[in-house]
Amino acid sequence: MDRTTPRARIVSSPIDLGELLASVADVSCGATVLFVGSTRDQNEGRRVVELQYEAYEEMALKEMERIGSAAEAQWQIGKIALVHRLGNVPLGEASVAVAVSAPHRSDAFAAARYAIDQLKKTVPIWKKEVFEGGEVWIGLQGTSTTTNEKGR
Amino acid sequence: MDRTTPRARIVSSPIDLGELLASVADVSCGATVLFVGSTRDQNEGRRVVELQYEAYEEMALKEMERIGSAAEAQWQIGKIALVHRLGNVPLGEASVAVAVSAPHRSDAFAAARYAIDQLKKTVPIWKKEVFEGGEVWIGLQGTSTTTNEKGR
Amino acid sequence: MVVKVRFFAVLRERAGVTSAELAFDRPPSVNEAWELLQQQYPALGPFRECVTFAVNRQYVDSWHPLHDGDELALIPPVSGGCDGEDC
């Protein structure tokens, strides 16, 4: 497998989806699945202004590489690439993307779903949601210590 | 829902994946799944040279629209778009693509998988594989009448 | 009454035509139209088991009645239909 393009990447500028798709192109693969996670304008009734992502970069890259290897071991795929954006991500822009090529579409779908599920479970990247009237670290909802209302 | 961009399209030039993704962008949707089917360099041991696609265009568009509506009825999705390319498709290029945006990724994955499965089952589009030494209409394998060896 | 018939892919190649018009004295079923087509284009015969039919751009069964001006399409197996996953 061609590994000149790293399987896992962390970027601070907008994610280039065309480049990501090109990085998994493989003429022996008839199926490619791309997942893109982007900033929604609302979450649990709050009007979101922007998201801020922070990572433990060295470990995050290692975990993303590990997810790629695990996907390659579990399904018959050609190439897989995972990329996460850090810093401020404006509404509607991609914060995370996963691309998988495979000879058959079942494997491409299964591996892409696995990769994004695992990425959200185990990769040390945190998201702070800035909404109208405050901000909150996602993943801590329900604990009274987490919402940090601005202006109080 | 904004319907200025048609949900179903048939094209004779390369599929523009960036445009397809943009056509399903929806700031209330945090998840987008794109499926791309492309020409492989081999199939069942044959070295493929190119694929040729032919459609019953009016009915194919109607069926693709129907698949989009059915997906919208079954899952909570934002927008869905299906596009198929006709004519000669060189190796490695996309012949079909489906894009779905949804508030949550489960719905985006499920609807995209449904759409491509249905498209391949019911949409009247046919694929002729040109390989080294012959050509064959895909879908007819195993019947002796289908392989049309060149030069015999 | 007249029915317009359209041929695609392998059936178009075998019949050597993209469309034809069939005339009937009384409304035939799809299956009766197929019988007539087979007489006119004997190369279609071997495909009876795998062809499906659409009338006015909608899939129908072979007993479906045809009316004047209907468009009957002969639909060979679509690309992903018979042989499972190709991608």
Added chain:
Amino acid sequence: MVVKVRFFAVLRERAGVTSAELAFDRPPSVNEAWELLQQQYPALGPFRECVTFAVNRQYVDSWHPLHDGDELALIPPVSGGCDGEDC
């Protein structure tokens, strides 16, 4: 012996630091290091139940033994971890 500690996200904000160094007479467990951190940064206390730990960029349990030069990271819940699907 010295252990380097790294703070991220909500824990970084609450502790007010991105990293710290802890000195021990003998190799502590991760849990013993956490007890010391809680004394130095009382604002961390409420997070005991949801924090997980990584040593040298690998997830570990709280009884994991620390060695001189180890990098201990305090990992608050990751973005998709606790609240199910966010996208």
